[in-house]
Amino acid sequence: MxxxxxxxxxxxxxxxxxxxxxxxxxxxxxxxxxxxxxxxxxxxxxxxxxxxxxxxxxxxxxxxxxxxxLPPPVDLCHGGHVVLDGRRHEIRHCPDARRGVWLEDGVLHVSGAEEFVPRRVSAYLRAQAQARLPARLCAQAESCGLKPTQVRLRDTKSRWGSCSSDGSIMLCWRLVMAPLEVQHYIIAHELAHLQHMNHGPDFWLLVDRLTPHRRQAEKWLHDHGASLHRIAPV
Known part of the structure; x- marks a missing residue:
């Protein structure tokens, strides 16, 4: 077959x-x-x-x-919407502009031909993930004295993050669309694995010391996490 x-x-x-x-x-x-x-x-x-x-x-x-x-698929086109850090922004095509893609007053403006809007918005989301998520992870790691060896972003289907035995942490780039509290929890979860490569009692005690958002974030991911996967990269 x-x-x-x-x-x-x-x-x-x-x-x-x-x-x-x-x-x-x-x-x-x-x-x-x-x-x-x-x-x-x-x-x-x-x-x-x-x-x-x-x-x-x-x-x-x-x-x-x-x-x-499954939530309905998200269409990254003019009149649609995109979410960053849990905040919803309208997508507005600006054919006469020459600024690429920019966020202003709660609106994501996209210049160029209309058929390229989905591709440009998708690229913008990935660029924002690269700019925001590793920096936030490093800031949290520094505040609690933990040191990952590497931070990588991937487009995973089932896991929001992972930590390997060599101290390398992976995050799903789609987390940049989730609320900040959810990002904080996922980052804390992976940082805790630097000390505990399991999900035993000591691991969860450390997670709760690293973030106050565990319960809230778990509920949000249960209720809304699937919606982040319905935005297909172009």
Whole structure:
């Protein structure tokens, strides 16, 4: 079975299935991609497409429920909106301007041809993430005497951050859209892993010493975190 995409009927309607072939997988697996809204089915060596379809249809209610919980996709176009640090800004196309992309009075202005607005807004978001998130992590690290060896940004699908055994910390760039309290908590969470590479009691005690926002941030991520993944990079 080779990789590919197709529309498949199930009890609740139709879904788009992305097939993935894996030599490492030991069994058929299925998940919902929060960005595209597609159902990703991974087939191990020797598995057939019909086996994957059988799994899909056996769990069609789970798939339908998962898709129904996804927030609507966000369109980065004129008249749409973008969020930075938890604050919502209107996107306004300014065809006659020559300033690129700039934020002013709660409005994100975008110059140039209208067909390039989504690409320019996406690039602006990534640039803001690069400018803000590492600096905030370093400031928090300095305030509590912890020293990561490296800070990297990635576009992850399931984790907001991670810390490796060599002290390198990764953050999902999409966090720049979350409220500052949420960013503070995720950064504290990863900094705590510099001392505790687990999620034991001592780890959570340290997290609570590093940030007062844990409960609030966890609730926000549970309620709204998926919406950050519905903004697809262009």
């Amino acid at each position: 080779t990789a590919g995409t197709e529309v498949v009927p199930i009890a609740s309607g139709q879904v788009t299935v992305c097939w993935r072939a894996s030599r490492q997988a030991r069994r058929i697996s299925m998940r919902i991609d929060p960005r595209s809204g597609h159902v990703v089915i991974t087939l191990p060596r020797g598995a057939r497409r019909t086996d994957g379809l059988a799994l899909l249809r056996a769990h069609s209610a789970w798939v339908a429920a998962g898709l129904s919980r």
